[in-house]
Amino acid sequence: MPPEREPADPDILPLRPIAPPSAPAPTNQRFSLERLSSAFARLMGTPAAAPGLAIAKPQIALEPEEEPDDDDSLPVTPRMIIEGMLFVGSADGKPLPAAKIASHIRNVSAEEVEQLVADLNASYRHDEAAYEITGDAAGYRLQLRSDLGILRDQFRGQQRAAKLTPAAVEVLSIVAYRQGVSGEELNKLRGSQSHAILAQLVRRQLVRVERPAGTPKVARYHTTSRFNQLFGVSSPADLPRNEDLDDS
Known part of the structure; x- marks a missing residue:
């Protein structure tokens, strides 16, 4: 027979077995979506998700990918x-x-x-x-556009005055009022050679050269869009006219 136990003293609390410490939660649970959701719910005053329940993630309904329609493509013209x-x-x-x-x-x-x-x-x-x-x-x-060239030059800091000699101005005026004039015609009008001045005006993009495909291939001189820009005209037709300039 087991030995008789002594009566328990009412002033002494019985000893209870100490439970082993619980293992720490895995690291990947400490920052889980459930914990994050619960914390946010407490802050916002909304009911938290029940522990252990998976949080429903928003689902986006995706339409089935449509095959490209050849008729919808932009045609290359x-x-x-x-x-x-x-x-x-x-x-x-x-x-x-x-x-x-x-x-x-x-x-x-x-x-x-x-x-x-x-x-x-x-x-x-x-x-x-x-x-x-x-x-x-x-x-x-x-x-x-030619009328915006001044703005471009101002933006780039390249605007500068075009300085022309009196002889260059004379040649340029003949080209401007007699579009398509040849070098020989210009020499006769001035009474002197003008090829060097013409080359200078071409380099400054005030005059351009046209050489017809047919024969004889005589170079013809015309003013350029830069000329129009500098002189404030949309075309040579806007230049001031004088009866003395017209052919007799």
Whole structure:
């Protein structure tokens, strides 16, 4: 028989077994979404999620990916190709001839390029774009509008007065009022040689040279858009006229 126990003293509390310390929560549970959600719920005064319950994540319904429709794609037109070519320009910085442009576009001739360029310029004017396509016998360029050239030079700090000698002004005036004049015609009008002055005006981009494809290939001189810009005219037709300047 087991030994009899002594009566318990009411003033002495019974000893209880000490439970082993609980293992610390895994690190990945300390910063779990549940704990984060509960803390946020307490701060916002909203009911917290019950422990052990997974938090429902917002679901975004994704529409099944549609196959691209060929009809929705933007067609590449000859106008777009011309605009892209002129935007990039040639590697040497020279204008792009119509024939070269046409050689990169299927079923488009050099003559059609001229009309397409005119259509692009009409679109630019309608949209009040800051650029335009200029062209001459050498080819086409996409550049800043001539009337905005002063702003460009001011922005770059390149604006400066154009200083011309009296002889250069004389030559320039003849070219301006007699667009397409040849060097020989200009020499006769002045009574002296003008080739060196013409070359100087071409370098300053006040005069440009056109050489017709036919024969005889006589160089003809015209004023440029920079000339219009500096003299405040939209074209040589806006220059002041005098009866003495007209042919008799």
